[in-house]
Amino acid sequence: MFKFLSAEPLHDPIASPAPGAVNEVKCTTCYMCACRCGIRVHLRDGEVRYIDGNPEHPLNQGVICAKGNAGIMKQVSPARLTQPLLRKAGAERGAGEFEPISWERTFEILTERLGHLRATDPKKFALFTGRDQMQALTGLFARQFGTPNYAAHGGFCSVNMAAGMIYTIGGSFWEFGGPDLDHARLFVMIGTAEDHHSNPMKIAISKFKRAGGRFISINPIRTGYSAIADEWIPIKPGTDGALFMALMQVLIEEERIDHAFLKRFTNAPQLVVLDEGMREGLFAFDPDPAKGPPGDGRNPHNKLVWDTSEGRVKAAYPEGIADGCDPALEGTYTLDDGTRVAPSFQLLRERVAPCTPEWAAAITGIPAERIRALAREMGHAAFEQAFELPIPWTDAWGKLHPTTQARPVAFHAMRGLAAHSNGFQTVRSLAVLMSLLGTIDAPGGFRHKAPYPRHIVPNYRAFNDPAMIQPNTPLNAAPLGFPASPDELAIHPDGSPIRIDHAFSWEHPLSAHGLMHNVITNAVKGDPYRIDTLMIFMANMAWNSTMNTMGVREMLNRKGPEGDYAIPFLVVCDAFQSEMVAFADLVLPDTTYLERHDVMGMLDRPISEFDGPVDSVRVPVVKPLGQCRPFQEVLVELAGRLKFPAFTTPEGGRKFKDYPDFVVNFQPQPGIGFLMGWRGKDGTEHLRGEPNPKQWEMYEKNNCVFQYHMPKDQQYMRNWNQPYLDFAKEKGWRQRNDPVQLALYSDTLQTFRLAAQGKTAGRRPPEHLRERVEKYFDPLPFWYPPLEEVCTDLAEYPLNAVTQRPMAMYHSWDSQNAWLRQIHSHNYLQVNSATALAAGIADGGWAWVESRWGKLRCMVRHSEAVEPGTVWTWNAIGKASGAWQLAPGADESRKGFLLNHLISEELPSADTASGSISNSDPITGQAGWYDVRVRIRPAEPEEPAETFPQIAATPAPPGVRGVTEHVLAYFAGGKRK
Numbered sequence: 001m002f003k004f005l006s007a008e009p010l011h012d013p014i015a016s017p018a019p020g021a022v023n024e025v026k027c028t029t030c031y032m033c034a035c036r037c038g039i040r041v042h043l044r045d046g047e048v049r050y051i052d053g054n055p056e057h058p059l060n061q062g063v064i065c066a067k068g069n070a071g072i073m074k075q076v077s078p079a080r081l082t083q084p085l086l087r088k089a090g091a092e093r094g095a096g097e098f099e100p101i102s103w104e105r106t107f108e109i110l111t112e113r114l115g116h117l118r119a120t121d122p123k124k125f126a127l128f129t130g131r132d133q134m135q136a137l138t139g140l141f142a143r144q145f146g147t148p149n150y151a152a153h154g155g156f157c158s159v160n161m162a163a164g165m166i167y168t169i170g171g172s173f174w175e176f177g178g179p180d181l182d183h184a185r186l187f188v189m190i191g192t193a194e195d196h197h198s199n200p201m202k203i204a205i206s207k208f209k210r211a212g213g214r215f216i217s218i219n220p221i222r223t224g225y226s227a228i229a230d231e232w233i234p235i236k237p238g239t240d241g242a243l244f245m246a247l248m249q250v251l252i253e254e255e256r257i258d259h260a261f262l263k264r265f266t267n268a269p270q271l272v273v274l275d276e277g278m279r280e281g282l283f284a285f286d287p288d289p290a291k292g293p294p295g296d297g298r299n300p301h302n303k304l305v306w307d308t309s310e311g312r313v314k315a316a317y318p319e320g321i322a323d324g325c326d327p328a329l330e331g332t333y334t335l336d337d338g339t340r341v342a343p344s345f346q347l348l349r350e351r352v353a354p355c356t357p358e359w360a361a362a363i364t365g366i367p368a369e370r371i372r373a374l375a376r377e378m379g380h381a382a383f384e385q386a387f388e389l390p391i392p393w394t395d396a397w398g399k400l401h402p403t404t405q406a407r408p409v410a411f412h413a414m415r416g417l418a419a420h421s422n423g424f425q426t427v428r429s430l431a432v433l434m435s436l437l438g439t440i441d442a443p444g445g446f447r448h449k450a451p452y453p454r455h456i457v458p459n460y461r462a463f464n465d466p467a468m469i470q471p472n473t474p475l476n477a478a479p480l481g482f483p484a485s486p487d488e489l490a491i492h493p494d495g496s497p498i499r500i501d502h503a504f505s506w507e508h509p510l511s512a513h514g515l516m517h518n519v520i521t522n523a524v525k526g527d528p529y530r531i532d533t534l535m536i537f538m539a540n541m542a543w544n545s546t547m548n549t550m551g552v553r554e555m556l557n558r559k560g561p562e563g564d565y566a567i568p569f570l571v572v573c574d575a576f577q578s579e580m581v582a583f584a585d586l587v588l589p590d591t592t593y594l595e596r597h598d599v600m601g602m603l604d605r606p607i608s609e610f611d612g613p614v615d616s617v618r619v620p621v622v623k624p625l626g627q628c629r630p631f632q633e634v635l636v637e638l639a640g641r642l643k644f645p646a647f648t649t650p651e652g653g654r655k656f657k658d659y660p661d662f663v664v665n666f667q668p669q670p671g672i673g674f675l676m677g678w679r680g681k682d683g684t685e686h687l688r689g690e691p692n693p694k695q696w697e698m699y700e701k702n703n704c705v706f707q708y709h710m711p712k713d714q715q716y717m718r719n720w721n722q723p724y725l726d727f728a729k730e731k732g733w734r735q736r737n738d739p740v741q742l743a744l745y746s747d748t749l750q751t752f753r754l755a756a757q758g759k760t761a762g763r764r765p766p767e768h769l770r771e772r773v774e775k776y777f778d779p780l781p782f783w784y785p786p787l788e789e790v791c792t793d794l795a796e797y798p799l800n801a802v803t804q805r806p807m808a809m810y811h812s813w814d815s816q817n818a819w820l821r822q823i824h825s826h827n828y829l830q831v832n833s834a835t836a837l838a839a840g841i842a843d844g845g846w847a848w849v850e851s852r853w854g855k856l857r858c859m860v861r862h863s864e865a866v867e868p869g870t871v872w873t874w875n876a877i878g879k880a881s882g883a884w885q886l887a888p889g890a891d892e893s894r895k896g897f898l899l900n901h902l903i904s905e906e907l908p909s910a911d912t913a914s915g916s917i918s919n920s921d922p923i924t925g926q927a928g929w930y931d932v933r934v935r936i937r938p939a940e941p942e943e944p945a946e947t948f949p950q951i952a953a954t955p956a957p958p959g960v961r962g963v964t965e966h967v968l969a970y971f972a973g974g975k976r977k
């Protein structure tokens, strides 16, 4: 009799472990999602027994979720790769036919190939990574190699959220900041279901609700956090920007805005030139050169205001904020030289005036009265429920504020806003709305996390000089950054892109995270040129990490007339037999997160809290499986073999023994390294100090985390808090200590628009992109329909289709997780019951879903938790047959499906030579995942009861673990056989 069929429990889940069951507990950091909770891994004889949350960790305080707990099943996954693999001579890509090779042979192949490219044409090497947390290293590797063709996954994830907020308030949600639910009274979550900040958000919402806070969720779908919202307001996808515009219209019309905050801490009173010409739409400035050069977006403190008390123009700082000065927010004025000007707020007021709730109701599907009431509710929380914390602080102009003003209306937003081709302006409109309410770094509102806020524009210029791509020479700037003007674009003199993904070109000027979703398509087209080697880490580009999945799979295999692959050499680094592995020429087997060192530090993506910086590490708690080697080690090894200057001693020797050694000793500036805890030779310094050879040990002894609590008077209002700004500069988080005024009006965007209008002397977009740049680079937020809607017959494709991330899974990593598969082994298309019935599709019935770009067959679930014009499904549950060591006929491949088949990575464009342009935000290049329009119809009864398309299974490569019974037996309570 199988034990699981008997009434006898397998084990008592709350009994103390049996003697000998666990003989060691090691702390590290979870990586079952990107939240990075502290965990304790319980081991017996070096084998993982179970994982729980670390109660001493500041982020999750002992809480663990289903994913984190199931990390044990990732560790023993049958899909683990165990050895380097080389595609067999003569085998086709995608067939999955490999021969095992040694690591030494692997390094020889890579060193020879990459060394040749570096010595001849470095841009022919492209490095693109998925959801990794080591961009400080991967970016450095690309820069030292000398290739601009580098990015991580942000371009297809949430760069609109990052850039839209950073260009407006100097920080953003998630790692960069978030809602202060300890002090909020009203919490509005929009475009978020289950996100990266998982356990901390759940803890915070739980406390907030117990304290009587009101939680409103605005989302097309009621899943995830929305399930416990006090109110769910359904909204049509891609229309959030229209809602924000209408909310601003009501708040401004009813004067429910924070006037004092706007006048002192934002550019709302600063005067914008109204006259036509090269200064049109830019801020008027003080011509005194001592105040800094004007209008490049990086030196914002020489602007002007109109003082209504004296009826004359004054410098915005410090005169404009001095006692007795009352800067105008409205009206138009004339400067002494005859220039007509207006406060930027006047232009914002004019912009939102027609955006009434009635206007937005027709777009969003939310009744006008609900929009009006929502605006009033926000205003009520911000002003009538306001309070002050007894925390004095000093602003950048020396004014001591005896208390800290709370504005207890908090927002949280993520990918639901970002993953649209109108996402940048939508996110900007949210940031401006929050600014009107004065909720920026205020108690109860949005709060930054160190090292944020950044300057607006952040002082990171992306590499942009094609002449600097030289053999055996590092780039003179990092491949990614934040352009502040057309001069900083990565383009050739004729305006064409430098980069393979067209990032930082006129097509997507502010693409701070690159455009990973276009790399394969562009490389195959040779647009703008052909590359030789594409190295992909942790990104399933042959399946769920790509739009146009079937097309991209075909492109990965495409050959030229000579029979050579269009992308000659593909290197894939992955821990599992994902769909992408079959297409590799060379496979590098990565470790799991339990087998390696990792850093979540200030050079990259720390885990800071509102009250100060926090960084953390992973340390190996078990030995790597087989020949698995962490990708970081591979990069450090290759950098040494290729003799990158930063990795080589003056004598020509290797500078870093391995990745841990690199982490401890690499310093981009003196005293600044990957980790900020226990620095200095004896480990007594923090934040800044010499390298400490025992730094890893100190992290290990301290729960793998370092937390620094800033003094109370530096914890709020950090855009303008002088002691904080000084402190942040001293610790190397920012280059200047000047304040960060909120950019309600973006003169940075206006510089691009002026160039497109031909009004400035410098760089101009190519003719075919002028209209596009002029339209979207609006200095004020605005709403426009997603680009896909404009080129789609909406009557023919009447529904929006989007995906959600399930709480129990993160990306495709968990499809092989034996525990989590029991929660989700396949997915349905969730359709509003009325919509499904109108289409004649039964609950549980099979249906066709069609877009302009493709079609798929799947099962449908009727649901009341989705607005009638939207259909949705879980992301990345569907799998290709044969991948991930799933058994033939596994639910994931027979009943699971990917919405990606319906989404194109390109949209038609009459203006480009190729006839197409990336399906992305025209400002940032963010992939427009959530813009696709579809129609649904029932499948015919005689059709097979399986999803379409189906993929022919590929054989498992040599060395894939593939021992499912062994894993199950081990966890049925017995000892390993």
Ligand code: SF4
Binding pocket: 030, 031, 032, 033, 034, 035, 036, 037, 060, 063, 064, 065, 066, 067, 068, 069, 198, 199
């Ligand atoms: S929220 Fe993410 S990081 Fe935290 S325990 Fe769950 S999976 Fe791990």
